[in-house]
Amino acid sequence: MAVAQIKGFLAGVSVLLVVLSGGNARIHRLTLKNETRFAVDLNNFGFYANGTLDVNLSALWIKETVVNYTLYPVGFSLSRSRVNGVLSYTAEETDTCPLIMQKSTNNEHDEPLILFLIDVTNLSVNVKTRGTQDNILIANVKEEASKVQRKARDDAASNNGNEKSKETEIKGEEKKPEDETEKKNIPAMEVKKEKGKEYLLDNDSKLTLALGKGNGFYNFSFRMVFGLKAQGLYSLKFHYCQNRMPGFKLPYSFTAEVTEKNPEGYLSAAEIPLSRLYICMAGVFFTAAMIWVYTLMKHRYSVFKIHWLMAALAFTKSTSLVFHSINYHFINTEGHPIEGWAVMYYITHLLKGALLFITLALIGTGWAFVKYILSDKEKKIFMIVIPLQVLANVAYIIIESTEEGSSEYYLWKEILFLVDLICCGAILFPVVWSIRHLQEASSTDGKAAMNLEKLKLFRHYYVMIVCYIYFTRIIAILLKITMPFQWQWCYEFLVEVSTLIFFVLTGYKFRPASNNPYLQLPMDEDDVEMDEVVTESGALEGISKVKKTSNGRERQKEPTL
Known part of the structure; x- marks a missing residue:
């Protein structure tokens, strides 16, 4: 499935789901x-x-x-x-x-x-x-209910007496039906006040x-x-x-x-700062996205399609945070979200989640950087991750629009947690396959140094993904339950900051620059002169430096000590 078709499919599904769903309220x-x-x-x-x-x-x-x-x-x-x-x-x-x-x-x-x-x-x-x-x-209170009822009956009797006296005093004036209704309602109003x-x-x-x-x-x-x-x-x-x-x-x-x-609005103590937090983080992500676009324009000859996909992810993340902030603002002031703003937030949230996992998987496979064709195994990963991401976002929308006491709430909450873990585990497979491929290539072809550089880069990327997943899914939650109730908003702050750091490090690792080892792909093997691979480590003592001459023959040099 092409990337454009995937985007169109996700957009159509997101619009359909969000329009049909309601919003949560306090x-x-x-x-x-x-x-x-x-x-x-x-x-x-x-x-x-x-x-x-x-x-x-x-x-x-x-x-x-x-x-x-x-x-x-x-x-x-x-x-x-x-x-x-x-x-x-x-x-x-x-x-x-x-x-x-x-x-x-x-x-x-x-x-x-x-x-x-x-x-x-x-x-x-x-x-x-x-x-x-x-x-x-x-x-x-039950003990005082009888007193209230007696007082209501006494008030009703006295009011009836007053009505009769007024009728005898005021002559020639017709009594309006509205006045009778108003007088009859007096006991009920007093009962409500006493209640x-x-x-x-x-x-x-x-x-x-x-x-x-x-x-x-x-x-x-x-x-x-x-x-x-x-x-x-x-x-x-x-x-x-x-x-x-x-x-x-x-x-x-x-x-x-x-x-x-609460005195400040309808939000819980831990949710009151979230509106300001999300709008501030939206500005930070938007600034990072603009810096990334400036970098792409500066190194336009080294830019690949996936670089623009990374820019789209950053802008979508920023837009999602803006609508999330607006959504919380109206919940705090009105007690419920405004439907139009909630719909926009759900659409951008779904697109952000889909773009995130698609971008991570494409980077992990080396698509557009190293190769332009995905293998059958890599295509299967996308066929699994993309529908699961749609399901995860559907579960999130249902959770947001369902009361906590309903039985469906806990079912979809478990589905969301399970699907999210499966997606996080699935995107690690392309990275592992790329690492294994580079390890095999570094020992078979003559481009050992370049393959080892890319292997090192992929290993760093793998560690980054694992740390990001563990921190946002496990460590941050553990920190949340240990914080005082009014500081639990820090969980969202830690998640957003860790996401920003992950985006920045990923962009730095795979930036479009001439000195980026990921982009140093030789067009012709005869024009390549390999760099020195070995070090002065005792474990590598006796390993020779190998250089390739213009005619493709290898020239042996003295062992490096």
């Missing part, structure tokens, strides 16, 4: 029907002080077979990570249900944990806390919220305002503990609307 709405998982990870978010979490659970349906809510509770857990990225109380590998409060020997040093236990029998939600708390819970009462949570708070019921479905809502001591990375999960028992797969359904917000 205002979440998740609907699950006939779900059987015992735990649903709704979201992870880093809250600063005065950050807010709004949860509205509606259309909750569970089977009435769950009767013992002490042994098999149903509800939410809101837990803060104990060691940065490692969540402490909601680990799925534990045998006990996370909703069952464990006794603590020292509550003062425990991480904040808040449980919302749903009891459909008593139409209540029991709130239990543990650990250092200075959060404020805003919700409708949001604030409760300061401490180490061992216990509250009972009202659980609404209508048409066989349950609902309740709450708002959490995080204090200075409790700020951190939180995980919100829904648990159906009876499904943890072997053989139990009881279905349930619900709709959850979750809105998370």
Whole structure:
């Protein structure tokens, strides 16, 4: 498949996929029907002080077979990570249900944990806390619900009396229907105002919220305002503990609307600097691309097609970062991305990923530098890597447009990780084949010095690719989970800087210059005079220098010591 056809194919597929896909948001709405998982990870978010979490659970349906809510509770857990990225109380590998409060020997040093236990029998939600708390819970507490209702009825009665008195005082004036509607709505407005009462949570708070019921479905809502001591990375999960028992797969359904917000916007603490980071890195990549184009124009007689492909990769990377920055900006301000900007970002992201692996594979095969024809094995690599890259970008787009609590989210996340590793491993094969070919050529033909120079260059390139893959896929992730929650954006910074360094080193190694050993390809063997190959190393003692004369005969010289 020609390179132009590949580009056209990728562009068409990217447009189709991105137009059909949605965008992610920080205002979440998740609907699950006939779900059987015992735990649903709704979201992870880093809250600063005065950050807010709004949860509205509606259309909750569970089977009435769950009767013992002490042994098999149903509800939410809101837990803060104990060691940065490692969540402490909601680990799925534990045998006990996370909703069952464990006794603590020292509550003062425990991480904040808040449980919302749903009891459909008593139409209540029991709130239990543990650990250092200075959060404020805003919700409708069950004990005060009757008082609110009584107050609403009293207000309604008094308002009706006022209406009658007004009718007797104001004569000859017709009462408008809008006024009646407005007066009838007064009690409902007052009830809503009374509904949001604030409760300061401490180490061992216990509250009972009202659980609404209508048409066989349950609902309740709450708002959490995080204090200075409790700020951190939180995980919100829904648990159906009876499904943890072997053989139990009881279905349930619900709709959850979750809105998370920090004082600066809708982005998590680790994501707030990303918009500025991406726009700055876009400028750096654009500058590097312009310098590369200037180098190509300066050495135009040594330029190959792959040099321009490398320039296209740098410009595409810069453009992708610009749209990525814009996408995060609108998510921070609006709570969701703007569709047009999200589409542009997904298109450039797909093109950038495809161009990256195509360029690395072409450089590894020596295409355009050393040869203009790819072998059958090298063509198979492209036939494998390119579709896998399309699949990887499809998985990325689906992950970005899918709520974290859906089952498809984790499936596509695993697919993305696996496909990305396969692609990274596949592009190493052309480099290994080129190294093996150069090793064989250096011992068979008379151009040993030139082949060894190119062999050395390929080995450096191989080490660069391996280091880049290991750093961006493994080391950077390990650094991320060891950083404080507000500094986890440094993971993206390290990835972008390592990508920039990799691009710069690759461009320097294969730059179009007369002194580049990769481009020193002789046109005629009779015009070549070989350089000295051997050194003064003791391991090479006795090896002779070989020079080729104009008639092609070899001339032996004295052994080099």
